[in-house]
Amino acid sequence: METKTLKLVIKILKRKYRSELRTQLIHKNTTELFVAALLSPQCSDLQVNKTTKELFKQFKTISDYDKTNLKTLQGHLKGLNYYKTKAKNLKKAARRIVARYGGKIPQRLDDLMTLQGVGRKVGNVILSEGYNIYEGIAIDTHCITVATRLKIERTGKPEKIESRLMHQLDRKYWRDVSNLFIALGRDTCRSRKKECERCVLNKICPSSDVIVGTKAFA
Ligand code: SF4
Numbered sequence: 504m505e506t507k508t509l510k511l512v513i514k515i516l517k518r519k520y521r522s523e524l525r526t527q528l529i530h531k532n533t534t535e536l537f538v539a540a541l542l543s544p545q546c547s548d549l550q551v552n553k554t555t556k557e558l559f560k561q562f563k564t565i566s567d568y569d570k571t572n573l574k575t576l577q578g579h580l581k582g583l584n585y586y587k588t589k590a591k592n593l594k595k596a597a598r599r600i601v602a603r604y605g606g607k608i609p610q611r612l613d614d615l616m617t618l619q620g621v622g623r624k625v626g627n628v629i630l631s632e633g634y635n636i637y638e639g640i641a642i643d644t645h646c647i648t649v650a651t652r653l654k655i656e657r658t659g660k661p662e663k664i665e666s667r668l669m670h671q672l673d674r675k676y677w678r679d680v681s682n683l684f685i686a687l688g689r690d691t692c693r694s695r696k697k698e699c700e701r702c703v704l705n706k707i708c709p710s711s712d713v714i715v716g717t718k719a720f721a
Contacts, residue, residue: 524683612626
């Protein structure tokens with residue numbers, strides 16, 4: 504897809520999903536964001552928010568996660584997929600943040616990615632949403648579906664999609680494009696069922712089922 508068309512896509516999506524320009528993971532500070540993002544893989548934001556609502560009442564600092572007993576933490580995370588592994592990751596990550604970073608969530612992707620359970624996607628969410636730092640673009644399964652159907656990148660590989668978008672778009676678009684693709688992927692462009700008839704991109708999307716005269720894509 505040409506950069507001009509991609510920017511048009513973002514403009515249209517911004518109009519439709521204005522309220523979803525920030526992550527839907529509820530948090531009051533960077534520690535809460537870090538924990539929510541770490542717990543988010545393979546779960547809906549709704550599930551994570553339900554769990555963290557209670558969790559955050561008892562765990563205020565990263566050192567609280569470090570000090571707690573693993574079984575206790577697992578008990579708090581029971582509503583999430585892979586909660587046992589996530590509890591272990593959270594404890595290990597907390598240990599390292601306390602020991603290595605003085606209890607503060609790191610502000611560099613390289614540092615974040617040394618923490619247990621943190622990959623590029625989670626790291627990019629923490630940086631962009633927590634610190635307004637844009638080292639990359641968070642690509643989740645919704646972004647993969649949308650980017651593939653928009654023919655931004657055809658392999659479906661997250662790292663290639665990320666690099667393509669970073670190449671085509673200025674840094675100021677990086678957080679928005681991730682959150683907007685997620686919003687679209689949850690709404691009309693779901694992986695199992697797309698609903699092009701009610702999609703705001705149906706006149707310019709190369710995979711649209713809606714027949715129009717000419718589609719503005721390359
Ligand atoms: S037009 Fe259809 S395929 Fe294209 S983004 Fe919208 S829902 Fe997805």
